[in-house]
Amino acid sequence: MSPDSPVVAAIVVILAVREGKLHVLLVHRSGPPEEDRWALPGGRWNGVEDLEAAATRVLERETGVTNLYLEQLFTADSLDASAPSLAVAYFALVEPSTVRLRKEESWRPQWHAVDSLPDLAFRNNELIDQAVARVGAKLEYTNIAYGLLPEQFTFRDLHETYEAILRKPLDRRNFRKRMLSMGIIEATGGTRREGAHRPAKLYRFTSREPVFL
Amino acid sequence: MSPDSPVVAAIVVILAVREGKLHVLLVHRSGPPEEDRWALPGGRWNGVEDLEAAATRVLERETGVTNLYLEQLFTADSLDASAPSLAVAYFALVEPSTVRLRKEESWRPQWHAVDSLPDLAFRNNELIDQAVARVGAKLEYTNIAYGLLPEQFTFRDLHETYEAILRKPLDRRNFRKRMLSMGIIEATGGTRREGAHRPAKLYRFTSREPVFL
DNA sequence: TCAAAAGTGTTCTATCTACACCCATGT
DNA sequence: ACATGGGTGTAGATAGAACACTTTTGA
16 A cells, blocks of 8 residues: 555444443444444545545444435544555534444444443544534534434433533523424424323424524 | 555645635646646645655645644545545634745645635535634634734734624624633733824734643 | 725624422311 | 412613824834
């Protein structure tokens, strides 16, 4: 491999909220370089398809999910000291119940709570921090949370999702007002019973395409 | 060149405010591909240095400027239909009086008002739009305007700079209050006479490193 | 004394924050 | 009737927007 022809990979920070905590999907490297460490899933770019298509392919291979929110994040160099390489990082927002993880023995993908990550290969921790920061900022002025939630959801679901990403408590009443005044969600008319208490109204996103306010 | 080993280039959106208008530095392509069109300056990445070093090198070659504000913007593929290629775009903020443009006959760099750009090679217009949007957003919560202004400047200079990027009038009094309350600038104590009128106080940025508020 | 730009405060409005009680349901 | 989470309103503080006159200087 000549110095002029680096290896280019697309890697994806796949984020989901599970049981009120933000998780990222990692694979365990069973071969060099950085053998036996956790890392973001990725795939080599073949130079023919779109870069974003390469990221989509990685996302689908690892999760079975297609068509969710995907955005370019950052391009990192020098990740692999052994050869010239470039990693174009994307992040994806997925709804965990739609995910079917790959079941291989090696390179097995697994959810990890973002709060308590080990030291990852290729300085991937920095990319995850960046992705979380970016998503948090975008929650304020876009509807991209649709990527993290199912078609229908309660205000509680939405509230937990926001708190998981922003890592701070949000007043329930103010949160509700803000969401409604943003106009990105609407009541479906339905309700959901979940226990010995009042049923919650169901909502949906008015659009499941990215909308900027 | 195999499909697995694309060409990687660093390209730079170099922005400056000249006479109250936002400008971008472009080179005129005197060879294929896209011969005879204007494009962003760039250089091939050699795979050894940091990507950011490659961008810095482009910036210095075209402007003589070093050590100003530089940030990664976006990585674009399929810019050149003839071969697999990847362009990692950066944007830089420079103070035009410090710039000494390269004087070659071909590939001569030239400032262009962002308001009235021609159709550029490699869909570079989109990258410029992105850069301007990003800088505009960051003016609100960072001090990166330091990159566009000399060591000392008047409130008028600062005001014109902000208006040039945001493309909208900003009330002078409110602007002044906001800048001072942000705490990113301070009076030097000096003044500058510029004509038959009251001299303006001079200010400097309290820090010339990026600061987030 | 005039022209030209620098400098300065107040009022109003909208937005954000803090905060506590009643409601609907199942057991 | 009680336990559990769902649902709602108000008051105070803060930040942003609108707006016009006085000051300093050189000619």
